[in-house]
Amino acid sequence: MLSLKTILQKFSKNKNSLYYASLMMTSTAAYLLMYKKGQKNPIHTAEQSLDGSEDWLNCITQILDSTPLLKQASLNVVLPGSQYQLFVADKPDVAESEMAAAIKYTAADYINSPLDEVITEYFDIPVQQHGQNKINLVIANKNFVLMVAKVCRQKCHQLKRITIDELAYEDLFLQDHEASLLVVHHPNEQLLVQIVKEGEIYFFRRIRGYDKLDTFAELEIKHGAADGLSLEIQRSLDYFESQLRQAPVKRIYISVQNKHQNMLIDQIGENFDVPVLPLKNRLVDELPESDNHAYFPAVGAVQELLYEHSKSAQGDAV
Structure with a gap:
């Protein structure tokens, strides 16, 4: 049985890159972010819809062909939820x-x-x-991962990492010494609740019943969704504090691709003593102008590359 590390050893090169990039895949589309080394603002973004559930090869090829700079970039990839457990x-x-x-x-x-x-x-x-x-x-579809690795290796300078949604969000909190709880959702996918601290996942849950949360109307949020999510959040906090014996989380971050997200955040915020905030607040400098929340884990995936570069630069300076 192959592992992700084995695949990356086959497709990777240990050479410096001028750019850092991430490819984020959801159940409906792919998203590409690219940064120049030493800069926080993205220099290139692209989105490509998935025409059919089996048309990933064409989707990935098109989005990776959106910039020739990828030939000089290290790339991290985030697998879609449909291709792993x-x-x-x-x-x-x-x-x-x-x-x-x-x-x-x-x-x-x-x-x-x-x-x-x-x-x-x-x-x-x-x-x-x-x-x-x-x-x-993590258990992933081997043929899918091999296809992604092969295409990406052909299109980029160096394929560094193949990761998953949960770990991409985790990387947004690499240097946080206090715990945060995340509530995130992609259209047509199960809701993710996880608690992260210092770049590690302390707890995660996938929750059914919210696959269409992005389409919920104002009344659905006010009369059911906000209270239901608050209950799931409280259960997660109780487990974290009582069973894992950890200090309480300091913040709750929400990322839901819904035009009523601010109202959802306000409603949930009324049920907790800690700040409940849009996840976007953490990522203002690194995000493109697009409002698509799928770019959030894409930022997380490339953050690992930026953090690695920062540590290398510090080591070189010693």
């Missing part, structure tokens, strides 16, 4: 050097597909309930 799974009781091999047997308990049709990756959980030993397990 994220589980909390039991961590195999083996040495770290044997973990990749042992993961395939753990994955078999969570999927119905043959193991040779998926690839896996895992990342640790920073704090766990007493007596537990869990990991976050």
Whole structure:
């Protein structure tokens, strides 16, 4: 069974790039962001709708062809939610050097597909309930990931990372020492609630029933959605504080592609003592002019490259 790291080793080069870019895919479209090294404002953005659920090759090719500068860029990719699953799974009781091999047997308990049709990756959980030993397990469609990797490698200078939505949002908080809770939604996808601190995911949940949250009318938000989301948020906060024994979160961020988002934020804010804010507030400098919320995780994905460059520059200066 392949891992994401194995695929990247095959397609990556260790060479400096003049630009940093990220390709974010949702269930309906792809989004490209590009930055020049040392600058916070994007120099290029592009959006490409997905004409059919199986037409990803054409979609990705078109958006990557939108700028020749990509040939000089390091690229991070965020997989669409339809092409992977994220589980909390039991961590195999083996040495770290044997973990990749042992993961395939753990994955078999969570999927119905043959193991040779998926690839896996895992990342640790920073704090766990007493007596537990869990990991976050990613299971992705192998053919899809290989197709994406091949196309991106042909179009860019260096393919650095293939990641997922949850981790792209996490990267927006790489240097935050206090916990924040995120409520984010893409059209036709399940709602994501997660708590992040210092660039790590402490808790995440995918919540059904809000797939069409982007289309909710004002009355639906006032008379149901806001209170329902507040309840889900409170449940997540209770788990974080009581079960994981963590200090309370300091902020709640909302990202919902709905024209009534501000009203939703105000309604939810009435139920909590901490600030409830639009996620956009954190990203003003790095965002393009577009109001499409799919660019938010795209910023997160490229943030990892910018942060890596910053650490390298600091090391060089020592």
